Amino acid sequence: MRKIVIAGNWKMFKTQAESEEFLRGFLPELEETPSIREVVLCPPFTNLNVMSKYLHGSRVSLGAQNVHWAENGAYTGEIAAPMLLEIGVRYVIIGHSERRQYFGETDETVNLRLKAAQKYGLTPILCVGETKQQRDAGETEKLISYQLKHDLVDIDQTKLVIAYEPIWAIGTGDTCESAEANRVIGLIRSQLTNNKVPIQYGGSVKPNNIDEIMAQSEIDGVLVGGASLEPDSFARIVNYQ
Numbered sequence: 001m002r003k004i005v006i007a008g009n010w011k012m013f014k015t016q017a018e019s020e021e022f023l024r025g026f027l028p029e030l031e032e033t034p035s036i037r038e039v040v041l042c043p044p045f046t047n048l049n050v051m052s053k054y055l056h057g058s059r060v061s062l063g064a065q066n067v068h069w070a071e072n073g074a075y076t077g078e079i080a081a082p083m084l085l086e087i088g089v090r091y092v093i094i095g096h097s098e099r100r101q102y103f104g105e106t107d108e109t110v111n112l113r114l115k116a117a118q119k120y121g122l123t124p125i126l127c128v129g130e131t132k133q134q135r136d137a138g139e140t141e142k143l144i145s146y147q148l149k150h151d152l153v154d155i156d157q158t159k160l161v162i163a164y165e166p167i168w169a170i171g172t173g174d175t176c177e178s179a180e181a182n183r184v185i186g187l188i189r190s191q192l193t194n195n196k197v198p199i200q201y202g203g204s205v206k207p208n209n210i211d212e213i214m215a216q217s218e219i220d221g222v223l224v225g226g227a228s229l230e231p232d233s234f235a236r237i238v239n240y241q
């Protein structure tokens with residue numbers, strides 16, 4: 001049986017005070033959540049420390065939204081893996097399409113970040129997915145194969161989560177049909193050497209579509225943006241039927 005990983009990516013939202021307010025509402029909602037479901041919150045870097053203290057002893061794991069490949073150094077604006085580990089971070093999102101699109105992330109730098117995360121014991125959540133243009137041109141499979149081939153060079157597939165996030169479905173309300181997400185995720189799995197890698201779907205996941213998404217055989221969890229910002233909404237997602 002593969003692990004289920006449900007992660008909230010808060011992107012550039014929430015101050016520390018807002019994070020604590022979220023947790024006050026969210027944590028009590030997890031009392032009945034099956035233990036097989038790994039729940040992860042990925043806030044901005046500034047909130048990690050305070051949230052780590054708040055979450056101590058709880059069943060929620062912390063994730064960061066990026067990590068640099070060097071142990072330390074003159075890299076203004078970057079964060080190194082040992083800094084994340086020290087404050088209790090266990091997961092890190094790598095290669096999110098917003099990093100690739102706005103901040104010059106390439107498959108080469110994604111690979112370096114994945115290696116650094118694994119070297120220090122962080123579990124990476126590698127994001128892959130196509131644009132609308134690539135989908136319309138029938139290039140989805142080719143693009144995803146290219147990303148996997150280059151991103152996963154020398155990566156240990158026993159300590160990895162992958163998120164399939166069609167870019168056209170992110171923040172648009174235009175969710176990928178669950179059967180289609182299942183098909184692409186099956187294709188991703190067929191290209192891995194370890195068939196136990198949890199593969200998530202991401203892109204406009206909401207309380208009203210989570211049950212259908214999680215009923216798909218290949219989908220092992222979700223990476224949630226907007227709907228992870230409110231305690232009730234994210235709790236409904238974590239507690240899917």
Ligand SMILES: O=C[C@H](O)COP(=O)(O)O
Nearest residue numbers: 009170171203204225226
């Ligand atoms: O990392 C999360 C994804 O980008 C999905 O964002 P969304 O749920 O707001 O569409």
